[in-house]
Amino acid sequence: MTKDLNYYIGIDLGGTKIKGALLDDKCNIIYSHIIDTQAELGKEKIISNVIEVINFLINKSSFNKTNIKYIGIAIAGIVDSNNGTIVFADNLKINNYNISKEIEEKFNVKVKIINDANASVLAEYYYGEGLGFKNIVMLTIGTGIGGGIILNENLFLGNGSAGAEIGHMVIFYNGIKCACGRRGCFEKYASTTAIKEMTKRFMQKHSESKMWEIGSIENITSKLPFDYKDIDDTANMIFNEYIDYLACGLVNIANIFRPEVIILGGGITNQGDKLIKALQNKIDNNVIAHNNTPKVKLVIAKFSEMSGVIGAICNIIKR
Template sequence: MKYYVGIDLGGTNIAVGVVDENYQIISRSKMKTNAIRPAEPICDDMAAAVHMALKNASLTLKDVYWVGVGTPGTVDHTTGVIGYANNLDFHNVPIKKMMEERLGVKVYVENDANAAAYGEAVAGAAKGVQNMLAITLGTGVGGGIILDGKIYSGTHGAGGELGHMGIVMGGRHCTCGRNGCIEAYASATGLINLTKEAMQEHKDSKMWQFAESLEQVSGRTAFDAMREGDAYGEAVVDTYVEYLAYGLVNYINIFAPELIVIGGGISKEGEPFLKRIREKISAQIYGDSTVTRLACAQLGNDAGIIGAAFLGNLADNL
């Protein structure tokens, strides 16, 4: 049996998994990232978490083919340098070199959204698919692009920022500093903002039954009200899906992927949610909308660990 280690480095947690050749996570470890702090102690903690996960699996680094790291920010996977990660305050951090010094094995590094997309491609909803996009609807809109079975990340790893495609000129302000990005509209944050605005305008909406105050509004509020027959909840969901589909059509027109995998908490709405998106896409698409399928992500938070663990398969020398 072959074993690999995947590290999902986040702004809040460091999650590590030992993954076997069948894409099964056989052991885990987790610790707080405690950002923002220097890269050296974070790498020390990542190394400690790797040893912990291996110990839990009764393995050592001698049993591991390589270690993969999925990290926020722009990553040059050829050099293993994180150019910039705002939630870690990393600037030109040679994380590959730092982790290889600590572990004594080959280390591969990739952007976390790309690693998660690769995880879905090798073991999840997109298994066997050569051309796919993975979209995560969370606090922001994360994205990963797989073309011809490989991660596309652009020059110096700065590409694939699917959440920062503009869909409304002069629209809502985005965290990237630009206005009108799809992230400002189609993220869970965007949905919450749409919901709050509708609730303030319609005090008789059933959305108030599911969120007694604006501070309690979640990505589920409008969906829950819609299921109770609330016309205002229905309108919020329809508007939200319209924005999301508008962006997805742009991706389809550019990449013509076989599959788009949608993850994040909102994806738990499942097939009824996908059906609404498909209807909006069909009304806007250039050409044949049946070229691209939609599916909900299958691996959840494990996608980043599994994708990172198999980054070595993408290396030119393998």
């Protein structure tokens, strides 16, 4: 490492993990460090954990601290990037808190924050599966569903940066209650949490299911129905129902934005081709005017684990 280069620290502050990395000015990760968020211990602990990750990354570097030009933080929640405030972060239980000021004062390095799903779509747009496309929608499927939207080569934020909440698009009127206050939101049917809930429901109805090999309902993972779908009817039913829900949301997105590409990120993408093929087929056959208009391509994200970290730095050096 030469001394006159610029380096960046990217942080992804999520509900379960804090991921951090030192990056160069091409967004290459030099090394990384991941710890538990410990969100249940409250705001002070969360912030001290963020500081711990940043300290680790700085102390590991062989160069002077002044080579670090910026700290970028991707946050699971609605943020005001202009003043550095976390406006509303439900799973961190942090509202109206100026995280940038606190971190800036601690390290004497400038800080810029961004929503984590917006960071992820930037990472894919500049360095991943979105490269070369003008209109991109990215969905990060985890405990909830995060959305990031690039329209005409610009990140769409909405008023107060509160837009792109694709997970809270209703796909089932009067359906399952959501933490946002409405019923039937997309993420209540298509997140990994939703798969687990659905699997639980189906298993309780089907005592003959081979999935009972796991012993107890407590051992259900979001992978389970995927692992059993070729040898178990119940698992196959869950798979098909899940695909229908996810496809319903994807076709809505395709009809509204008509992006060249929809990128899927998050743990669910480990299911790979099985998942993409089934979904692509439904998009191709259900998007409006599908016989007369360009296709909407569905792909799996290039950056899974570190997309928020990379995107937090793209947000600084590319925009």
